[in-house]
Amino acid sequence: MIISAGEMADKWADSQTFSTAVHFDEVRKVALPAGEAVVSGWYLLRFLDHTFYVGESVNLRARMSQHATKWGTEISTVRLLPQVASKQELKRRERILTRELEALGVPLRNVVNASMDGDRDALEELIPATAQRRWLADPHAFNAADATPLKAMAAQEIRYSTAARRYHEKTDAAVSTELLRTFLESCVPVPRATEFQYWSVSTGTFGGRRRLCVSVGSMEVFVLGENLSGFLNVRRSLLAPNPKAEYAFQRQHPRARLEHTEYRDADGDVIAVECPTPESMLGVLNDPQIVAAAARLILDIMRKHACIYTRNHCPQLVQSIYPGDRSNNVLPSGTSTETTVPGPPIAAPLFPDTVHPDMAVHDGSMPSADSDELGDIVCYWLVPPGPKKSRRNQPEDFLTRGEWRMDPHPRFEAKVADMLPGERIAVRTRRNTSGDDVPFDRRGNLVSVMDFHLTGTITANPGDGCSVSVAWDPAPAHPRQYYLYTSQDTVWTLARGMHWIWEDLIAFAFDGKPQRNLDDLRNNPFWSDRFGDR
Template sequence: MHFADEATTTTELTPLLADMIADATWAFVLAGVDHTAWIEQAGDGLEVCVESRDGLERLCRFDGHQWSELADEGPATRAAAESSEDSALSPAFLSPRPYRVDSLKPTDHVILSAADEEGYYAELFQMHQPVLVFVQTLLATGWRVRVTYSIPPAHDGRAEILLRADPPRSDHLYDKPIQRALGTVPGPPVAVALWTEAEPDSWDFDPNSTGFLTKASTIMERSPETLTDYALAVAPTWTLAAGVDEVVGVGSQPVRPSIVFTPPPPPTEAELAARQKAIRKWAADHDFSHEVRPATPKSVKAFLDLEGQGSAGYYLLEFHDGQCYVGQSIRIDQRLAQHLLNHPDTASIRIKADPAATNAPDVLRHLLHEESRLIHSAQWAGLHARTKSQMTVIVGTAALDEMLSTNEQADWLAKPLAGNADDLRYGRKLELTSTAFAGSEKNFNNVARLLGDERHHAFRLLERYLSHCVPLPNATEVHYWNISPPMNAYRGDPSARWRTLWCLSVGFVETFVILKELQTGDISGFVQVNGTELYGDTDPETAYIRMKRQHPGCEIRAAEYRDSGPDNFLIDFPNLKVLNRLLSDSHVTRAAATAALLLMRVRHAPKTRQQTHCPELVSAAWACR
């Protein structure tokens, strides 16, 4: 395999510049030859270097626009090359076992027939995907990565890949906010990991051998996800595309989706035919399925079950007016239900399953990366695509319009805190002595006890959420939102891991939840945000990495609640200090405010939720003003 076969020449920059050549760096990891790889600054550009026992090779150079090959069949390139036209990329000890034959030594390369080639590489990359993404992220963020292979003497032995990564020069290696979010790091923070075949064809990281290497040569255990989060947070700016570190929410223009989406005038018959033809061609060119009709969650689930490639991947919605929309989801059938709530004019759906997504170390990042590429392609093809902001909002009127006109809702969304000023000044509308809330004081006393020394901090953060993210919180209390501190509610699968301290819901949907981990006592939770406001309409992967850098320790996942719409996310935070940073970021609070407003447009709070409301908890929050 020649390096040029894998190196990209695209001018479409990825947020981590070296991700443009990810396939090439993966090839070296899978070649099974001990090596060290790194990226270094070279003049006005970057160069990728690989050193093996045969010497140093400078593979390719980035000139600010694209990567181009420097080496011509050097030692590292030869090591990654196929020994013959029909030999596989990887030696037998790294290959899926069904393709190994007894006559091969573990270090010999598997010989493939033309019929086996596609299946072999699909299984190979899926089996090793977590370690490939792990190495690529460290390499792309400036770390010097040494890859060493432990090769078994026979086929029945278990192979291992030992990784050691030395950090780049960075001003942020020991930043306190990063350590508060991700844990203490030793000096210097050398990352190590062991990728091992625990069972035949079942590879995983050894948790006892993965983490930071201390000066005493012991391992400070950390998960691979924590190590890559740390690498993203401390990455020097020369590894990043311009704009990744842009400070969002301070002096920048919000996306601000329209409160009511008004479809454009219908196309002529000829225009409609041309749009539908363009969609069919683009879908075929990008390996989407045939149209699934009717476009219902049930029919999509049946299609996914029949295909047998899992429920994660990408979808192409087509509307009756010839417009379309490209999206991604870990559960495509559930995501369609969210779309139909907002856009009943959906005519059909095409699907492109991605079985590798569920095995990815960071599922959302994996899906966003490919979604970003598909969106750019659809734009270049000139498809009439609806934007994420158009897809997020509710078509037509809503019950909330009786309290706030759509213009007032838009004004509130522009400046939520200012929009809440009069509501906060005039105080609560709720009758606090109502018998409807009998027993809530006991629940409040219980949650205050469980919070312990953190209770005042937690109440201050609740006040900030209510005043910055909830439309007219005093006027809409109980009617549109409620907060419940249950006496005995636990979460975790398969066994209870967290105790729910409080759950703030808008309508049916949880938007701000505080949890206490049973084993450690740590206070954590999640906030729901609108993805359009958080990410924008273009390049969601850049916005995702920006978020991970500005708020280390936070995890982002799709909100699968039906009422949330197709583009809402949950931001998980590991402690209240990280939550404080989140709610101090006007871009995040704008995204949370957008989510809350759009949820209020879906429905009132149900009676069952109103009956569990705890006004004493709200009073404790307002006492912090």
């Protein structure tokens, strides 16, 4: 029996859990009604000529309006796959979905792997340029008029439940929350709508030293430390373009100071306003000139690209500012990807119908990064078992329970919360050896080695900050050894495409490859005196 391209596309869409088909002229009334939270995800358009189009958007309702303008009555039906996801994840999976359909022989209107226009306004997908200009003229008033409900993020809330609890247990949590509220409402374009995809807020990162950190694009813009000292990044050209302006700033804010800094996203036009106390930070956030300089920087970055740090986003901090908003959200019927609670109709959003369209060089340096810094890329996790003397949390326990677990420790809670389902995890121990089985001449020196006991795939993160559920691979008969490049970090994060040493370690730990970089490591300046070629 010959299967038509349309039937093939429908079977494929069913396997991907897309919603049932909706007539295109009804989709914004039936599946994406006005007044609900901004819905992101993927979609499959079917045209009257039996061609198809796979797409993604952080705002599916607005994207449908865009397609109506472009193709009008040519579109027959649409199938939706809503999910709260970062822009990076939306685009990554769109590429996969497009290639899958293309491989099935389904005729597509997509321009596969087309490059993006470098001048494209990334924020215009959600906020039209005219609205951006109105916002910049008076951010606080513009934000106050927005009634967009918060996105449903049940899975993200679970992962960061412990971090959120620790945040709210602080005796001065109300102070940090009020500072966050003032910042968001004065400096961030419609924070309810742009949350997660365009900005994120984390808590407890950097070993618990940060009370909160707001990130936009690939840079931090508002940070409070554990003692509520902090800094705000702003456009230098608008606040302190010369020494005279810096002097005027210091006279007006004697307890704050300006720190020259560099961020790639800021294109060289940035300066940090550092505040030693929450009172001085509040004074800064109530200064119209400083707020305008911060707002301009944030808008410019959002227009360049979406936030890359959604992995670290703690939704509960946003709910503490807009209580009750998230629990009312409902995704399209039959396609929910988060647990939500239906509620009464909500006031319409401010703009419900927007219509707008290497690896590091092999130079001998050591890679250095953390999950707090890596952003929205696939991470690989190296973790330890419990101490043998404790007889708890041993590899055999992990296999039996289908989990990895460590004793609770606030320093590592944020890292464990960052672990995502689908990412790979390995249990390893580290030791120094003087054995004769070392595969090079150790010249009587001790050699650092990691023993790899288990590898698996994370299946769930309960949000307790000390465990994840894991589907473990079959355990090896004997641990595999990796030499020299070892770390004592309790939770060690790696990623592909970052450094040649990480590439080798990931391939060894998760792909079953042999260690191929021993000669390079032995002759690296760090080890060459002990193990290098003479």
